[in-house]
Structure formats: C-alpha cells, structure tokens
Amino acid sequence: MTATNRLAKGIRTVANDIAQGFFEISHNGFALLGLAVMFAIITLTVRPELRKETEVRLMGWLQDRHIQATGLEVEADAVERATASNPQDLPKQQAAVAYWLSKKYNVAPEPLSALVAEAYETGQRSKLDPTLILAVMAVESGFNPFAQSHVGAQGLMQVMTKVHSDKYEGFGGKMAAFDPVSNLRVGAKVLKECIARAGSIEGGLKFYVGAANMEADGGYAAKVLAEHARLLSVAAGKPVPMIAPTPVKAPATPAPDAAPAVENVASLIHSS
Known part of the structure; x- marks a missing residue:
C-alpha cells in the first residue's frame, strides 16, 4: 500500500469516526430533549398551579413581544366584552x-x-x-x-x-x-x-x-x-x-x- 493510499484511508477513517460521533451526540441530545419535554409535561399535568403560572408567563412574554413590535398593548379577551354580533x-x-x-x-x-x-x-x-x-x-x-x-x-x-x-x-x-x-x-x-x-x-x-x-x-x-x-x-x-x-x-x-x-x-x- 502506497503512502498516498494509507493517507486516504486514514482520512476516511477519521471522517467516519467524526460522523459516527456526531450522530451519537445528536441522537443522545434529541433523546435528552425528548425526556426533558416529557418530564415537563408530566410536571405541568400533576401541578396545575405550575401550568397556570407557566401560561401566564408565556402570555406575558408574547404580549411584551407584541408591544415591542407594534407599540400596542393587547387584551386577548377584549372581544368578549364587546356588545356586538353578526x-x-x-x-x-x-x-x-x-x-x-x-x-x-x-x-x-x-x-x-x-x-x-x-x-x-x-x-x-x-x-x-x-x-x-x-x-x-x-x-x-x-x-x-x-x-x-x-x-x-x-x-x-x-x-x-x-x-x-x-x-x-x-x-x-x-x-x-x-x-x-x-x-x-x-x-x-x-x-x-x-x-x-x-x-x-x-x-x-x-x-x-x-x-x-x-x-x-x-x-x-x-x-x-x-x-x-x-x-x-x-x-x-x-x-x-x-x-x-x-x-x-x-x-x-x-x-x-x-x-x-x-x-x-x-x-x-x-x-x-
């Protein structure tokens, strides 16, 4: 085997090792993310007060983002107060x-x-x-x-x-x-x-x-x-x-x- 062939084979081996390692890391990362989401859902289901607090925080964040983008403060339930119908x-x-x-x-x-x-x-x-x-x-x-x-x-x-x-x-x-x-x-x-x-x-x-x-x-x-x-x-x-x-x-x-x-x-x- 010539030196060039040995060098090419070594490069392929390193590339395969890197790809395999990246796959395992990604796979494990997605698995950990899935577990984290699952545990979060279970926690929010068992603890309704945490779910409510999370929803409030999320809505607050979304409203803040909307205000920053449009300059308007919004109320999602405002339409329910309107005395109007089609x-x-x-x-x-x-x-x-x-x-x-x-x-x-x-x-x-x-x-x-x-x-x-x-x-x-x-x-x-x-x-x-x-x-x-x-x-x-x-x-x-x-x-x-x-x-x-x-x-x-x-x-x-x-x-x-x-x-x-x-x-x-x-x-x-x-x-x-x-x-x-x-x-x-x-x-x-x-x-x-x-x-x-x-x-x-x-x-x-x-x-x-x-x-x-x-x-x-x-x-x-x-x-x-x-x-x-x-x-x-x-x-x-x-x-x-x-x-x-x-x-x-x-x-x-x-x-x-x-x-x-x-x-x-x-x-x-x-x-x-």
Whole structure:
C-alpha cells in the first residue's frame, strides 16, 4: 500500500469516526430533549398551579413581544366584552329589524344586532313585545348606551338609576346602568311594571316617562307607539320608510300640590 493510499484511508477513517460521533451526540441530545419535554409535561399535568403560572408567563412574554413590535398593548379577551354580533347570524325577522334600526339611527349593525337579540330574549322571558322594548330604547336614547338626561336618567332605556338602584344589584351595582345589556334588562323590567300598574301599554308608557299624574305626556307615548308599529311592520317583512327621529317634548313639571303620590314614585323612570 502506497503512502498516498494509507493517507486516504486514514482520512476516511477519521471522517467516519467524526460522523459516527456526531450522530451519537445528536441522537443522545434529541433523546435528552425528548425526556426533558416529557418530564415537563408530566410536571405541568400533576401541578396545575405550575401550568397556570407557566401560561401566564408565556402570555406575558408574547404580549411584551407584541408591544415591542407594534407599540400596542393587547387584551386577548377584549372581544368578549364587546356588545356586538353578526347580523347574519340572527333569525331573518330580527336581522331585518337590526338593519332597519341601524340605517335610521346611524348605529353600526353589529352592536344593534346584539341589542335586538337581547330584546327578543328578554321580551320572551318577561312576556313583553321585543319591538316595544326596542321602540322605547329608540325614543329614549337613540341607542346611545351612555346617554343621560338632565334629571339623571341613564343608559339605553334612560332608567333613573338612583330610583332603581336595587334592580342593578344583581348586575354588580349602579355602574351597570352603562352596560347596554344590563340597562336593557332593567329597563324592560321597569316598563313591564309600569304597564301592569297602568293596565295598558299607553298608560304604562305615561308612567315610564314620569307623567303618570299629568294630563299629557308631551307626545311621548304616541311617539313610542308609532315607532313600535313601524318595527312590527319591519319584522313582518313589509317596506317601511325612514322617518328621522325628533326629540320628544318633556312633560311640564307638576306644581307642588300636583306632585305624584309617594307610592307611585318608585315606579316612575324619569321626567325627560
């Protein structure tokens, strides 16, 4: 064997030894990594508090990276707080009402869809026409969940929060007046109580606006009933023209000797 052949054979031997060693090291490294991952999974499964802490740390790291990249602080659950839904997911009748109200009151159809769906659910539970609830909401606030009158009526249905604070206890307190769904549910309950007390929808609306002991309610009941009739037609699939909303004239403040009886005060909503 010549010197050149011996040199080539030696180089091949060294190369094979290096390759074999690298394979064994890599194989053992992957095996150790697999064992480490397996032990980590077992530990996190057995110790849920460690799993939770790890998830929190990981989410924190991911959020920090996102903030560094975009300059925006994110909240993954923010969408769950939004009062909105896809109008296409609603039944045909409800979708028609949502789209019509959206166009008339210049409100996005997604939040209106959520309110329409809630009005129908609340109406079914309380045996109250959902389109009447929506009509009151339309006249009272124009679907502004942060509206407040000069006498303190608040939210979508302009409920007097101070008078009906007990009704908000189940929603976490008076601040829930500005949560659209909470305000809708409380307003619907008070509206039902007013109708039951008056014995008719028109009379109940007069109670609702705080004009129970007055001769006139400033046209409030007539306006709500007209909007109610339009919404019934929309829900039935009939074409209904848009009529721009106009403010309702508040009923005159009663003189001291004509003030409502004490037993009626709790049932009144406001004197908008």
